[in-house]
Amino acid sequence: MADTYDILVIGGGPGGYVAAIRAAQLGFKTAVVEREHLGGICLNWGCIPTKALLRSAEIFHYAEHGESYGLTIEKPGFDIGAVVKRSRGVSAQLNGGVGFLLKKNKVDVIWGEAKIAKAGKDGPVEVEVGASKKPVVEPQNPVPKGVLGHGTYKARHVIVATGARPRVLPGIEPDGERIWTYFEAMKPKAMPRSLIVMGSGAIGIEFASFYRTMGAEVTVVELLPQVLPVEDAEIAAVARKQFEKQGMKILTDAKVAKVVKLGDGVEVTVEIGGKSEVLKAERLISAVGVQGNTEGLNLEGVGVKVERGIIAVDGAGRTNVEGIYAIGDVAGAPMLAHKAEHEGTICVEAIKGLETHPMKKTQIPGCTYCQxxxxxxxxxxxxxxxxxxxxxxxxxxxxxxxxxxxxxxxxxxxxxxxxxxxxxxxxxxxxxxxxxxxxxxxxxxxxxxxxxxxxxxxxxxxxxxxxxxxxxxxxxxxxxxxx
The missing domain is CATH 3.30.390.30 (FAD/NAD-linked reductase, C-terminal dimerisation domain)
Known part of the structure; x- marks a missing residue:
């Protein structure tokens, strides 16, 4: 017989675990299905570990310029392995913290990969959980006690909070060696002497800032006319001036047309102003955005409307199928952790029947932690x-x-x-x-x-x-x- 819940959340990232905790606070019997890491990409491979890396770079920068503050500091250096280890340790600590919070709030954690098997007006939503098809990148911390087995689960309400992954462009597929996504860029085995960053959004610019501060030669290639394309043009211009003052090379209105892997790096052909320019570097970071994880959930099979990879929802996270909701990256831009968390709260409170207000997306702040x-x-x-x-x-x-x-x-x-x-x-x-x-x-x-x-x-x-x-x-x- 299937285990039955009031609310079952698919995905244990910022949106998912916050929704689950709020649901438990409101008296719902709640479970989270997670295939890999509690805390999701943000805590394990995004927001948090990148800030730890950037903090190390910031301190290194101040140490290099101690004389500006009247300090005498012997020539500073760094151990990239130790820098990465600190970053991963910060993530591991918070990963365990999410498990503690779920346990404290009596939220069950079901480890595995979920698929919605049945949904509609004639009964609860059925979710099948099986072995994860995605290999765990790093060993888990001890998981909180709860439901750990695979099988079929039923819930009156299922919230999809499966997050997003790096967008991949044809012909520029990451190989984990010379072409990186943020996964590889976050834990380099050695510090590259040079790299090219494709894309100047928050992810691209944060990595460009980290590697440049740590001494790498960095070139940023942006397809649009301005660096940091979503920001106010005047602010972006001030930022660009500072980036270039730091020695970063920035190419805007530029398209990466071709990438060739070499024995010791990459050769990148960039089209700019009607001409082609060939750049060489040890590594290429692909930071051209992310796309929602909607595959494998059988959303279309149960009739959920998905538009261009985004689940269509109303202001409370409801989809067109009764009993199924979506929050966070899979529910559309802006794809930010704090937006996902707030959407999770709105969604659960609406299920409870509390008075809620649709999120005003124009009032969601955006932050880029570069220098x-x-x-x-x-x-x-x-x-x-x-x-x-x-x-x-x-x-x-x-x-x-x-x-x-x-x-x-x-x-x-x-x-x-x-x-x-x-x-x-x-x-x-x-x-x-x-x-x-x-x-x-x-x-x-x-x-x-x-x-x-x-x-x-x-x-x-x-x-x-x-x-x-x-x-x-x-x-x-x-x-x-x-x-």
């Missing part, structure tokens, strides 16, 4: 103008902020965009030190429908980087004090 950091929320200046509104734009440079100068981080910009008629904050965009920690202030302001008046009359502490947020608002209305 300098980039963070944003809301409309870019170009998008605000396209909306037909009259706007006011404020700017404040890091070089006019006392804390930034004291930190030795005088390069950066804070930019705010307001509706000129209503004072509504339409967007905020930053580049510079610690902006990924500052952006939440503007996220909260937008969520509370704060206008320029409240922001102008807010008191920001001194000396802090956050004062630039205030000054940027003031500048939009011709009232900036410190520039």
């Amino acid at each position: 300098p950091q980039v963070a944003s929320v809301g409309l870019t200046e170009a998008k605000a103008k396209e909306s037909g509104r009259e706007i006011k734009v404020g700017r404040f440079k890091f070089q006019a902020n006392g804390k930034a100068i004291a930190l030795g981080e005088p390069e950066g910009l804070v930019k705010t965009i307001f509706d000129a008629r209503t004072g509504e904050l339409l967007g905020a965009h930053m580049v510079g030190a610690e902006v990924t920690e500052l952006i939440q202030g503007f996220v909260i302001a937008m969520g509370l429908e704060t206008t320029e008046e409240e922001l102008i009359h807010s008191v920001f502490p001194h000396p802090t980087l956050s004062e630039m947020m205030h000054e940027s608002v003031l500048d939009a209305y011709g009232r900036a004090i410190h520039m």
Whole structure:
């Protein structure tokens, strides 16, 4: 006889485990099916371990420039094996933490690969769990006690939270040796002396920043006209200037036309401005986006609508088939862990019958943890103008902020965009030190429908980087004090 649950979540990543814990809090009998790692790509191969790598690079950078702070430091070096080991250790610790949280909340964990066998109005959804077809990349931490066997499970509600994987372009398939995805780039056996990064989104630029800081010669190839294509053009231009100042070579409006593997690296033909250029490097990182893991779930077989690899859902994660929901990367952009977590909460609370509000995607912040950091929320200046509104734009440079100068981080910009008629904050965009920690202030302001008046009359502490947020608002209305 099949085990029966109120809610069964397929996928133990940020969206899945958060949805499961919230479901348990609301009194639902809950289980998670996971084929490989609790915490998903974000915790094991994305958000968390990359930040550990970037932290090592940041400290190495400061050690190399100790004299700028009046310090005498013997020529610093690094052990790439130890750097990677620290990064993997951080992931392992948090992986175990997710298992602890699920156990604490009495959520069963079913290890294996799930397929939806039956769904519809005539009864619960049936899910078959078998052996994973995807080999586990690294040994698991001790798994939480719970349901561990393969078999058939029933649930009144099934939430698909299976995440995403690197997008692969034909002819440029990763081989794990010379052509890498983020999996291989995160744990190099040796530090390459040179590499080419294909794609300048958050993933590509973070790896480009890490490897350049650690001494590799780095070339970034971007198909679109600007680096960091989703960011405000002015912010992206400031970031690009700093990247190039660090010695990074950046090619925009450039297409990778051909990749040839050599004995000791790769030869990449790039088309740019109607001409071809041949680049050589030891490694190529393919960072051209991700695609949802919708295959193998039998979604089409049970009638779930899937459009261009994305599961179609409403504002509460409901699909067109009763009892089946989807959250996170498989439910569409933006493909971010914090978006998945919030979608999981909305979905479960809607199942419970609580009052919920569809997520406002324009209020989801984006962060890139390169050097300098980039963070944003809301409309870019170009998008605000396209909306037909009259706007006011404020700017404040890091070089006019006392804390930034004291930190030795005088390069950066804070930019705010307001509706000129209503004072509504339409967007905020930053580049510079610690902006990924500052952006939440503007996220909260937008969520509370704060206008320029409240922001102008807010008191920001001194000396802090956050004062630039205030000054940027003031500048939009011709009232900036410190520039």
